[in-house]
Amino acid sequence: MPDDLISRETPGVKLGLERSVLLVGPANAGKSTLFQALTGVRARIVNYPGATVDLQEGRWLGTGLGRGWRLLDTPGILALEPRAADEAVTHRLLFSSREIGARVIVLVLEATQLARHLYLALQVRAAGLPYVVALTMTDLLEQQGQALDVESLSSLLGVAVVPVDAARPETLETLALAVSTVTPGESPVSPLPSWDATEVERIRGEADRMAEVVLKRVEGALQDIALARGRLEWLDRWLLHPLWGVLVFFGAMTLVFTAVFWMAQPAMDWVDGLFGRLGQELYAMMPAGPVADFIRDGLVAGFASVVMFVPQIALLFLVLLLLEESGYLARAATMADRPLSLLGLEGRSFVPLLSGFACAIPAMLATRTIPDARTRLLTLTLVPLSSCSARLPVYALLLAYLVPREKPWLAGLGLAALYLGGLLVASVIAVALSRWWPDRRSATLPFVMELPVYRRPNLSRVVRDVIRKVRSYLAKATVPITVVAALLWATTYFPVAGGDPVARLHGSWAAQLGHAMNPLLAPLGVDWRAGVALLAAFAAREVFVASLALALGVTAEGDGLQAGLLSAMSSAHLADGTPMFTMASGIALLVYFIVAMQCASTFVVAWRESGKPLLAVGQLAGFNLLAYALAVLAHFLLS
Amino acid sequence: MWSSLRPGEEVVLAGLQGQEARVRHLMDLGFTAGAKVRLLARAPFGGPVVVEVRGARIAIRLADASCLMI
Numbered sequence: 001m002p003d004d005l006i007s008r009e010t011p012g013v014k015l016g017l018e019r020s021v022l023l024v025g026p027a028n029a030g031k032s033t034l035f036q037a038l039t040g041v042r043a044r045i046v047n048y049p050g051a052t053v054d055l056q057e058g059r060w061l062g063t064g065l066g067r068g069w070r071l072l073d074t075p076g077i078l079a080l081e082p083r084a085a086d087e088a089v090t091h092r093l094l095f096s097s098r099e100i101g102a103r104v105i106v107l108v109l110e111a112t113q114l115a116r117h118l119y120l121a122l123q124v125r126a127a128g129l130p131y132v133v134a135l136t137m138t139d140l141l142e143q144q145g146q147a148l149d150v151e152s153l154s155s156l157l158g159v160a161v162v163p164v165d166a167a168r169p170e171t172l173e174t175l176a177l178a179v180s181t182v183t184p185g186e187s188p189v190s191p192l193p194s195w196d197a198t199e200v201e202r203i204r205g206e207a208d209r210m211a212e213v214v215l216k217r218v219e220g221a222l223q224d225i226a227l228a229r230g231r232l233e234w235l236d237r238w239l240l241h242p243l244w245g246v247l248v249f250f251g252a253m254t255l256v257f258t259a260v261f262w263m264a265q266p267a268m269d270w271v272d273g274l275f276g277r278l279g280q281e282l283y284a285m286m287p288a289g290p291v292a293d294f295i296r297d298g299l300v301a302g303f304a305s306v307v308m309f310v311p312q313i314a315l316l317f318l319v320l321l322l323l324e325e326s327g328y329l330a331r332a333a334t335m336a337d338r339p340l341s342l343l344g345l346e347g348r349s350f351v352p353l354l355s356g357f358a359c360a361i362p363a364m365l366a367t368r369t370i371p372d373a374r375t376r377l378l379t380l381t382l383v384p385l386s387s388c389s390a391r392l393p394v395y396a397l398l399l400a401y402l403v404p405r406e407k408p409w410l411a412g413l414g415l416a417a418l419y420l421g422g423l424l425v426a427s428v429i430a431v432a433l434s435r436w437w438p439d440r441r442s443a444t445l446p447f448v449m450e451l452p453v454y455r456r457p458n459l460s461r462v463v464r465d466v467i468r469k470v471r472s473y474l475a476k477a478t479v480p481i482t483v484v485a486a487l488l489w490a491t492t493y494f495p496v497a498g499g500d501p502v503a504r505l506h507g508s509w510a511a512q513l514g515h516a517m518n519p520l521l522a523p524l525g526v527d528w529r530a531g532v533a534l535l536a537a538f539a540a541r542e543v544f545v546a547s548l549a550l551a552l553g554v555t556a557e558g559d560g561l562q563a564g565l566l567s568a569m570s571s572a573h574l575a576d577g578t579p580m581f582t583m584a585s586g587i588a589l590l591v592y593f594i595v596a597m598q599c600a601s602t603f604v605v606a607w608r609e610s611g612k613p614l615l616a617v618g619q620l621a622g623f624n625l626l627a628y629a630l631a632v633l634a635h636f637l638l639s
Numbered sequence: 640m641w642s643s644l645r646p647g648e649e650v651v652l653a654g655l656q657g658q659e660a661r662v663r664h665l666m667d668l669g670f671t672a673g674a675k676v677r678l679l680a681r682a683p684f685g686g687p688v689v690v691e692v693r694g695a696r697i698a699i700r701l702a703d704a705s706c707l708m709i
Binding site: 112240246335341446 | 646658659661664665672679680683686687689693694695696697698699700703706
């Protein structure tokens with residue numbers, strides 16, 4: 001693992017009161033809310049190369065004692081020993097001092113879950129780590145007519161225990177005071193603690209007894225604490241119901257899908273129009289020629305293809321984070337788990353794979369919600385096999401060509417067959433990949449998901465996270481996508497440069513490459529003209545249509561394009577005089593588009609998101625080879 | 640067995656069985672001998688069961704639930 005984590009901004013925390021504070025605790029205990037309250041909006045993401053987790057880093061705000069301390073929000077843990085990759089990150093931060101220097105741990109525990117969460121506190125104490133306890137959701141306990149003896153808890157643990165409430169700044173000041181009294185630990189106090197089952201039972205028992213002592217002061221038994229979970233818990237009876245739960249699941253997933261597929265469309269059209277005008281303005285300011293063409297059609301259009309995905313990403317994450325914050329997403333993952341487990345995936349793979357049917361880019365970013373590294377990468381690998389909306393114009397063109405005009409219903413049937421075929425291929429590949437890359441974790445660790453309490457989403461945090469997501473996408477993808485798009489433009493523009501677009505494309509490097517590919521294209525029943533369109537489709541699949549039109553000499557635009565293109569396709573002949581677009585070659589092209597990974601932006605995002613260039617190259621090569629083989633087979637069987 | 644429990648039923652864990660890492664993780668989650676576990680729901684198609692233990696709600700696949708002896 002890389003060692004440069006977190007060290008960039010503050011090398012060596014040596015200044016007087018300066019210290020690093022780690023927020024550590026079980027998932028859903030309120031760490032992130034506390035983090036946001038302590039750091040405001042100026043937090044930044046600390047990337048952890050190749051790993052599945054984002055760490056948030058910020059500075060303690062306010063005018064008081066804690067001002068300027070460095071704060072890190074860590075992935076949730078239940079116990080000190082790491083089980084999954086993200087837990088290992090927390091573990092490293094706790095036990096390796098090199099990266100963050102002197103630090104104090106703020107252990108964030110939920111008051112209503114005290115018996116369970118004290119177990120972690122006792123482990124932290126046993127490991128000798130310097131810590132204080134921040135108790136969240138004490139108000140929930142009070143609402144239930146219960147209270148907690150903070151002082152006895154503090155004396156039993158031997159450290160400060162501070163009830164915190166993000167909405168009450170004075171509680172955060174008290175927390176700062178508590179942290180300031182702890183001597184930061186500079187070096188690991190003890191190596192990785194390893195407890196056997198008997199020891200675990202003992203710690204668990206001590207935690208139970210301790211919880212009983214500090215909670216009994218007010219009223220009754222430990223079991224009552226379970227009731228304090230929340231007022232919406234009855235929802236589970238419906239949302240996990242075999243019938244109603246499934247209906248709600250489909251409703252929620254429809255919302256996710258329409259967000260990417262449909263609601264984002266106006267914003268995407270606006271972005272498209274904006275950059276179209278911008279390119280045109282710049283073009284008009286320059287003398288006509290290759291430079292002006294490059295600015296408009298290479299650079300600006302390439303940058304536009306980066307920004308084009310922002311509405312989809314923003315809307316997908318808005319819906320996704322709202323579902324997650326409300327507590328529903330974990331339920332949805334539970335409902336979808338069984339079918340996906342047969343493919344070697346899990347319930348949380350569902351949303352990315354579904355979003356892939358709209359667009360692979362936001363879908364790949366959504367794989368971040370899968371905590372297990374292997375399942376996440378496998379899901380990310382499979383995303384391009386979901387038939388994205390950019391394939392629709394291609395499907396529409398080829399189906400319009402193949403289906404007799406008097407039988408339009410056949411086109412609908414054909415489209416359904418394409419999607420089903422795509423699902424079938426994806427399932428086969430999923431099973432094959434998970435055979436080859438077995439789930440070792442589930443062989444040793446149980447598959448469990450904690451279902452968080454239902455609650456009202458924190459809108460400001462959701463919006464902040466959406467903005468962060470978009471910014472991180474732009475930071476990672478802008479340069480590579482623009483460069484690749486500009487390069488693809490250049491291959492269809494040079495060496496002819498300038499003049500009439502048809503002649504330019506016919507003399508281009510892409511066309512030369514298409515000619516060279518003729519032996520490969522012959523088994524599909526097409527020649528270089530389809531080849532050049534296939535190459536151009538690497539910029540974006542829908543570009544296939546416009547490029548094929550140019551390759552076939554069709555210059556009509558707008559509504560005339562489809563009619564002109566269809567008639568040009570029916571009169572196109574191969575060198576031997578036989579028609580190029582037949583039932584066999586048309587279906588072969590469709591088969592190719594179902595499976596192939598063509599989109600250069602998808603390639604860039606797969607590489608940047610997984611942190612593994614080999615994975616992206618493997619996708620590109622593997623899916624294209626498979627698509628080609630299946631297309632050749634289809635052509636062979638049909639002709 | 641877990642497959643014969645009805646939603647809403649509560650049982651007391653007799654103990655845990657299985658590989659050590661798996662058992663340890665389940666113990667971290669709060670599944671210990673003597674703990675009360677309530678079945679809340681069962682996901683469709685033989686999916687995970689959702690149980691309540693020590694005030695937490697946890698979805699657990701049937702294969703893993705079989706480590707929890709009742």
